[in-house]
Amino acid sequence: MRLIERISDFRSLSIVGLEKNTGKTECLNYILRQARDSADRWALTSVGIDGENRDQVCQTPKPEITVPEGMVFVTSEKHYREKRVVSEILEISSERTALGRLVVARAVTEGKVLLSGPSDTTALKRLLGRLQEMGIRTTLVDGALSRLSLASPAVTEAMILATGAAVSGNVPELVRRTRYVCDLIELEEVEHALQAKLDTIDRGVWAIDEKGECMDLQLPSVFMLDKQGVDLLRYGPRLFVAGAVSDRLFQFLQVQKEKVELIVRDFTRVFAQPASYYAFVRKGGRVRVLHRSRLLAVTINPLAPSGLLLDSGYLQEAMEKSLSVPVLDVRREKDI
Amino acid sequence: MILRDALQRVKGFRYVVEQLELCSPVGRRCLYDSPWMDSKGALEMEFERIRQVCALGEQPASAAVLEGVEVKLMQVRDIRGTVKRTATASVLDDLELFELKHFALLVEDIREMVRMWPWVELPDLKELVGVLDPEGNRLPHFYVYDAYDPELAEIRSMIRQRSQQGDSEEELAGLYEQEMAVENRVREDLSVRLRAWHARLQQALEGIGMVDMILAKAKLTRQWQLVCPTVQEEGDLVLEGLFHPQVQAVLNREGKVFQAVDICLSREAAVITGANMAGKTVLLKSVQLVQYLTQFGFYVPARKAVVPLVERVLTSIGDEQDELNGLSSFAAEMLVMNDIVDAISQHQRVLVLIDELARTTNPQEGRAIVNGMVDFLSSHRVMAMVTTHYGGITAACRKWRVRGVVENRFKGEMTLNNINEFMDYSLEADDREDVPHEAIRIAWMLGIDRELLERVENYLQEEEGNSCLKKTVQ
Numbered sequence: 039m040r041l042i043e044r045i046s047d048f049r050s051l052s053i054v055g056l057e058k059n060t061g062k063t064e065c066l067n068y069i070l071r072q073a074r075d076s077a078d079r080w081a082l083t084s085v086g087i088d089g090e091n092r093d094q095v096c097q098t099p100k101p102e103i104t105v106p107e108g109m110v111f112v113t114s115e116k117h118y119r120e121k122r123v124v125s126e127i128l129e130i131s132s133e134r135t136a137l138g139r140l141v142v143a144r145a146v147t148e149g150k151v152l153l154s155g156p157s158d159t160t161a162l163k164r165l166l167g168r169l170q171e172m173g174i175r176t177t178l179v180d181g182a183l184s185r186l187s188l189a190s191p192a193v194t195e196a197m198i199l200a201t202g203a204a205v206s207g208n209v210p211e212l213v214r215r216t217r218y219v220c221d222l223i224e225l226e227e228v229e230h231a232l233q234a235k236l237d238t239i240d241r242g243v244w245a246i247d248e249k250g251e252c253m254d255l256q257l258p259s260v261f262m263l264d265k266q267g268v269d270l271l272r273y274g275p276r277l278f279v280a281g282a283v284s285d286r287l288f289q290f291l292q293v294q295k296e297k298v299e300l301i302v303r304d305f306t307r308v309f310a311q312p313a314s315y316y317a318f319v320r321k322g323g324r325v326r327v328l329h330r331s332r333l334l335a336v337t338i339n340p341l342a343p344s345g346l347l348l349d350s351g352y353l354q355e356a357m358e359k360s361l362s363v364p365v366l367d368v369r370r371e372k373d374i
Numbered sequence: 375m376i377l378r379d380a381l382q383r384v385k386g387f388r389y390v391v392e393q394l395e396l397c398s399p400v401g402r403r404c405l406y407d408s409p410w411m412d413s414k415g416a417l418e419m420e421f422e423r424i425r426q427v428c429a430l431g432e433q434p435a436s437a438a439v440l441e442g443v444e445v446k447l448m449q450v451r452d453i454r455g456t457v458k459r460t461a462t463a464s465v466l467d468d469l470e471l472f473e474l475k476h477f478a479l480l481v482e483d484i485r486e487m488v489r490m491w492p493w494v495e496l497p498d499l500k501e502l503v504g505v506l507d508p509e510g511n512r513l514p515h516f517y518v519y520d521a522y523d524p525e526l527a528e529i530r531s532m533i534r535q536r537s538q539q540g541d542s543e544e545e546l547a548g549l550y551e552q553e554m555a556v557e558n559r560v561r562e563d564l565s566v567r568l569r570a571w572h573a574r575l576q577q578a579l580e581g582i583g584m585v586d587m588i589l590a591k592a593k594l595t596r597q598w599q600l601v602c603p604t605v606q607e608e609g610d611l612v613l614e615g616l617f618h619p620q621v622q623a624v625l626n627r628e629g630k631v632f633q634a635v636d637i638c639l640s641r642e643a644a645v646i647t648g649a650n651m652a653g654k655t656v657l658l659k660s661v662q663l664v665q666y667l668t669q670f671g672f673y674v675p676a677r678k679a680v681v682p683l684v685e686r687v688l689t690s691i692g693d694e695q696d697e698l699n700g701l702s703s704f705a706a707e708m709l710v711m712n713d714i715v716d717a718i719s720q721h722q723r724v725l726v727l728i729d730e731l732a733r734t735t736n737p738q739e740g741r742a743i744v745n746g747m748v749d750f751l752s753s754h755r756v757m758a759m760v761t762t763h764y765g766g767i768t769a770a771c772r773k774w775r776v777r778g779v780v781e782n783r784f785k786g787e788m789t790l791n792n793i794n795e796f797m798d799y800s801l802e803a804d805d806r807e808d809v810p811h812e813a814i815r816i817a818w819m820l821g822i823d824r825e826l827l828e829r830v831e832n833y834l835q836e837e838e839g840n841s842c843l844k845k846t847v848q
Contacts, residue, residue, distance in 0.1 A: 115469060118468075118469065122550065124517065124530060124553070125517060126515045127468055127472040127515060127516050127517060130451075130473065141469065143517075146517060146530075147533055148534075148537060150543075
């Protein structure tokens with residue numbers, strides 16, 4: 039089945055890059071080209087600011103987003119005024135971002151646009167819901183994998199991960215790091231009842247007992263583990279961490295006698311090195327998430343901003359051996 | 375004073391306003407900017423509008439129209455800024471043109487739905503919709519349509535054709551520029567045409583705000599069974615079946631009932647006495663609330679209400695006093711009394727509400743202060759209400775007593791939880807000089823420490839013994 043057909047089975051898809059310059063925007067443009075024939079069933083947005091003409095960090099040229107004729111897109115007031123596409127405004131949302139309100143518009147002719155979108159997860163969820171009401175089948179989200187971003191792409195049903203030479207010039211290392219993020223993306227979801235309960239909690243460390251009751255452990259942050267001197271596991275081996283999870287927590291849990299089940303909001307909340315995560319898992323620990331996106335594919339960009347060019351075929355092969363999802367180089371793919 | 379300021383001052387009023395189900399930011403603004411009205415005519419007009427909308431709510435057919443209007447109102451955005459810009463020489467951008475079109479379409483829809491309501495004045499924006507909807511599809515969308523300029527359609531179809539042929543962006547740059555130039559020309563032209571609509575757009579914003587506000591007031595009136603106050607320039611304040619919505623809501627939540635009361639204030643100070651927990655402060659606040667609601671054009675929480683109009687309500691209610699500016703509570707209270715006296719001396723029409731005057735000083739001087747203030751209020755023929763625990767108020771006034779604890783009103787022993795059942799909150803005329811002595815009884819009931827209360831009672835007996843002794847000596 040072509041990738042585009044698989045995507046259109048989902049109501050939302052985010053495209054996230056493992057690092058800057060891993061070809062996320064090229065991947066998005068690739069999908070947009072594929073979606074051209076059914077453009078009016080698709081919408082396009084972003085989390086946070088994106089679509090700058092030049093990459094803000096490396097100053098490498100960045101492909102702009104080309105919206106096909108008929109497709110709905112969402113961007114901020116500021117970027118809407120700067121667009122280079124003839125488009126019809128359908129709605130101005132009352133939702134505010136740093137760049138003004140969000141504008142929902144439909145491209146009348148094909149053209150280029152700078153994308154920006156909701157600045158937090160709940161706003162993104164609301165927007166996805168609204169677009170669905172407007173008759174959109176699938177919304178594409180230009181995602182960001184950054185601890186600075188308050189909007190998590192994990193609220194989309196499906197996901198594509200872009201990786202490439204920008205992450206590492208060493209192929210085995212690049213594969214390892216990509217594999218790690220894929221493993222995190224595919225972490226299992228908790229049962230529905232618990233998900234609903236934990237979703238409303240936005241801070242702290244909680245214990246979940248056998249009956250599914252949640253108890254606040256009164257720990258302001260997981261960074262204060264050792265100072266507390268309390269038994270985190272006194273209510274049982276299930277923990278929920280509302281915020282970020284670091285190496286420290288994994289190392290701490292790994293030395294506990296019990297096999298711990300750690301629940302996090304979604305994979306973007308895990309900020310630990312692969313080594314400490316895998317060590318925790320090897321000891322019988324388990325990590326689960328409240329929200330999981332289905333990983334549909336990994337795209338590779340063999341070119342690094344430094345000018346380094348890896349062998350695309352070799353890289354793809356190495357990735358495919360390690361991963362359980364399709365791997366493609368969007369620059370080479372004609373038809374997937 | 376506008377309503378926005380009153381919200382800060384009177385908590386009970388803020389509670390009522392917060393319960394209003396306004397549909398749009400435009401309605402909220404209209405409400406918050408409502409002035410304190412002291413003209414009988416203006417108020418009666420407002421009450422008539424509410425009455426008409428309430429009547430519409432009674433009939434299923436017209437109630438459906440009301441609901442339809444609400445749905446439309448919910449889509450209205452506050453586009454004051456954009457409307458303001460239509461008066462200037464600036465060129466409006468697509469976002470602003472979209473806002474205006476979206477708004478004009480809603481106004482037209484609402485105008486059609488309310489054409490049978492005599493009190494609504496909405497300007498006809500049909501032509502404006504035409505200007506912003508050249509293709510006539512009546513959708514609330516906007517862009518610089520091909521129909522605005524034949525050249526536009528031509529350039530756009532050329533761009534489309536050539537990009538399908540695979541021309542690169544660079545090759546099309548010239549065409550894009552041309553297209554942009556024509557678009558800008560159209561926007562400039564539209565902006566000039568829209569200038570003529572500025573006044574009507576402004577009027578429409580106000581009209582929509584007013585519809586939203588009246589609908590919300592009427593809805594609350596029906597939900598809470600509020601009554602239309604009879605307003606008059608002079609005369610007595612007569613309230614029957616008066617209740618305080620916020621306190622009532624709290625009681626209802628606990629499964630209890632609020633006892634509505636009757637009260638009449640004339641141009642003479644009314645002194646209210648009664649046991650602790652007998653609801654004197656709530657009564658005072660209810661009267662204050664009725665006056666505020668009336669003069670901001672709301673129906674009021676009572677069975678019947680006759681409300682003389684005043685310029686200001688002057689209050690001294692302990693828990694609302696600002697004690698942060700370095701004054702003792704007594705000093706702050708005295709300064710408020712001074713303000714009240716000032717206003718009265720300037721012959722302002724006022725309603726004065728004072729809760730437990732001079733309660734923070736010794737009873738002897740306190741009583742004298744109450745007497746003095748009551749004397750001043752009565753001799754200036756001010757409509758006023760003063761609550762007190764002091765006996766011996768001899769100044770000219772009308773005295774009322776909250777009936778208070780009535781034995782056998784309810785079965786069982788009185789506790790903090792069921793005190794409500796034992797209390798009779800209604801007022802009775804009272805010409806005695808002494809006041810109810812139920813403070814210690816209520817303290818017992820509150821479960822205050824036994825040792826403490828026994829000591830208190832010893833002292834009380836001692837005092838009573840002394841006063842008996844004095845009487846015998848006399």
